[in-house]
Amino acid sequence: MxxxxxxxxxxxxxxxxxxxxxxxxxxxxxxxxxxxxxxxxxxxxxxxxxxxxxxxxxxxxxxxxxxxxxxxxxxxxxxxxxxxxxxxxxxxxxxxxxxxxxxxxxxxxxxxxxxRMDADVPLVVPEVNAASLAGHRGVIANPNCVAAIATVALAPLHRAYPIRRLTAATYQAASGAGAAAMEELRESTAAYLRGESFEPKVLPHPYAFNLFSHNADMDEETGYNGEETKVVAETRRILGTPELPIGITCIRVPVLRAHAMALTVEFDEVVTVEEARTILGNAPGLRLVDNRAANYFPMPSDASGQDDVLVGRIRQDIGDPSGKSLALFVAGDQLLKGAALNAVQIAELLLKR
Amino acid sequence: MxxxxxxxxxxxxxxxxxxxxxxxxxxxxxxxxxxxxxxxxxxxxxxxxxxxxxxxxxxxxxxxxxxxxxxxxxxxxxxxxxxxxxxxxxxxxxxxxxxxxxxxxxxxxxxxxxxRMDADVPLVVPEVNAASLAGHRGVIANPNCVAAIATVALAPLHRAYPIRRLTAATYQAASGAGAAAMEELRESTAAYLRGESFEPKVLPHPYAFNLFSHNADMDEETGYNGEETKVVAETRRILGTPELPIGITCIRVPVLRAHAMALTVEFDEVVTVEEARTILGNAPGLRLVDNRAANYFPMPSDASGQDDVLVGRIRQDIGDPSGKSLALFVAGDQLLKGAALNAVQIAELLLKR
Incomplete structure (x- = not known):
């Protein structure tokens, strides 16, 4: 508070x-x-x-x-x-x-x-809930990077077809842990390739050609780490769905600056791939990268340095026989839409008002 | 056939x-x-x-x-x-x-x-379905690496509490695409660190500090790639659950030789974390790596070169309000339990009979 x-x-x-x-x-x-x-x-x-x-x-x-x-x-x-x-x-x-x-x-x-969870402080992704700025009292919160990137892709779907459950597995870049973590990824990888040992200084685990459960503090009672807890709470807040069930696994992967995530989204009703593609293809802040013929989908290398969040691999979730779930893969620049760009977009909204 | x-x-x-x-x-x-x-x-x-x-x-x-x-x-x-x-x-x-x-x-x-899907050919993970060898007619199939690693962790749970739905997101190593892909990961990463460009030869996308949807052939109709289709069919066959709904996203990550996966497992009834931990801690071919206090869970770097599949991050899936789902994170050596070790274990079973 x-x-x-x-x-x-x-x-x-x-x-x-x-x-x-x-x-x-x-x-x-x-x-x-x-x-x-x-x-x-x-x-x-x-x-x-x-x-x-x-x-x-x-x-x-x-x-x-x-x-x-x-x-x-x-x-x-x-x-x-x-x-x-x-x-x-x-x-x-x-x-x-x-x-x-x-x-x-x-x-x-x-x-x-x-x-971010202060009721007096709007938590804003401009493409999603710019209207919530109305209540601001001088402080506006910029969301967690995963929540910002995910909600850009989820909100347009949710507006058309209410989401009733979300399962997410993330592939999170070094940049989320700061510039020193990015440097540790580069240095430890170079050392690995030279056959030299490397003692992690910034992150708790070896990072070269390795991945690990997100390094945020763990709630020992629930088994969820602080990153997962934030993504759940903030995604609910941004989407305006305080009770939305969200299952999540946050993993740090050896990528420099763009996060990716596999999302399984259950809706109240059947949503076709074609409908989802149309909605996402017309939504602000998103670029559809969904070329099945070329096996070309969102990748961190394409998302890095880009303002738009990339969304693709849109398909029926074959794990849900009701046909009411879709699977998506999303990639977004952690430093841009996940942080700096979103903040500057909020500042721009303040000007327009 | x-x-x-x-x-x-x-x-x-x-x-x-x-x-x-x-x-x-x-x-x-x-x-x-x-x-x-x-x-x-x-x-x-x-x-x-x-x-x-x-x-x-x-x-x-x-x-x-x-x-x-x-x-x-x-x-x-x-x-x-x-x-x-x-x-x-x-x-x-x-x-x-x-x-x-x-x-x-x-x-x-x-x-x-x-x-692998030939009815006359047993598809065998020794810890899971060794009995199916009885019907063999001279050919025994060694499963897809993800299916082998996943079923070692899933089968003991399934035997105690029937699984009714599975959602999986994979973090797959270069080794699954062969020695040349491992070399391409090393070479392209070294080139990246030197600031040089690198033209992918083995894999379809840049691999240095990048990840991408699995490079297996894509079914353009369904949007699932061949790896995903194999994992679904083989996991069902090995577990003996031909109708099990499995939603899956297979992703190639810049890791050399151990696969990891985030699994969300829905059971017919509530299964506590403690029960699951006891079951998995006593199951063959598995090592429990589930230290919340130290934030230490299965990692490819620990799984590489190890016979055992590592399983941990066992927790209630907060995305399933019924309490009937657990989340797990698994890592196993793709070349060992995902391939060579499992094959040699099958050969050992043939000797014992």
């Missing part, structure tokens, strides 16, 4: 500045760098840019539109004059500094899990 | 030789090499060893117990004096030469898919 210093401050203006000042908190991280690139490539109408990070990075620069921007150390005073603060420096930083940003007048778009 | 030249020849002796002569067809392949190693490491009571391969490999040698054994070119005359012929050179070779081996008096254990 986000506690504001004074609830009276919680009457938020929308972003009225035509060219708002944007701050990126965690500018040097894997997502921070992509936030910068998204602002750049999408021509976001910036009135100013503040790059905030730990004191360790202060004084260094990152390029924006060819010009170096100096990184400043994050403090509670960093947000004076900031209209939109894009946070991506972990839950701890968000919990500590979001209120200060809001108090200074900024709208916070937070990429951490700190406020 | 295996057509024997003369059905009268189909009265097969069991292997009576105390020290049978064994032939390996496809000795130079990824599985062939492991067949040799399994015979060696398990102390199989060999009376003689014949290594058969294409004329291209004839004259080369492979070591067995420190001695070189010369590879011979496979012909229809290769099987004189052979008691057991282990075939692993693809369906075409099996279809062409299995009958000759049987006619010469050998029992064929065939690792290809040629005869």
């Amino acid at each position: 986000l506690t504001l210093e004074d609830p009276a401050d919680a009457q938020f203006r929308l972003v009225e500045a035509k060219a708002p000042v944007v701050a990126i908190v965690g500018a040097t991280g894997a997502v921070g760098v992509e936030l910068l690139r998204c602002l750049e490539s999408r021509g976001f109408p910036l009135g100013g840019l503040k790059l905030l990070a730990s004191p360790r990075s202060a004084g260094k620069t990152l390029d924006f539109k060819g010009e170096p921007v100096t990184i400043e150390a994050l403090t509670e005073e960093s947000f004076a004059g900031v209209d939109i603060a894009l946070f991506s420096a972990g839950s701890g930083i968000s919990k500590r500094y979001a209120a200060a940003a809001v108090k200074a007048g900024a709208v916070v778009v937070d990429n951490s899990s700190a406020f | 295996l057509t024997l030249e003369d059905p009268a020849d189909a009265q097969f002796r069991l292997v009576e030789a105390k020290a049978p002569v064994v032939a390996i067809v496809g000795a130079t392949g990824a599985v062939g090499v492991e067949l040799l190693r399994c015979l060696e490491s398990r102390g199989f009571p060999l009376g003689g060893l014949k290594l058969l391969a294409s004329p291209r490999s004839a004259g080369k040698t492979l070591d067995f117990k420190g001695e070189p054994v010369t590879i011979e070119a496979l012909t229809e005359e290769s099987f004189a004096g052979v008691d057991i012929a282990l075939f692993s050179a693809g369906s075409g070779i099996s279809k062409r030469y299995a009958a000759a081996a049987v006619k010469a008096g050998a029992v064929v254990v065939d690792n290809s898919s040629a005869f």
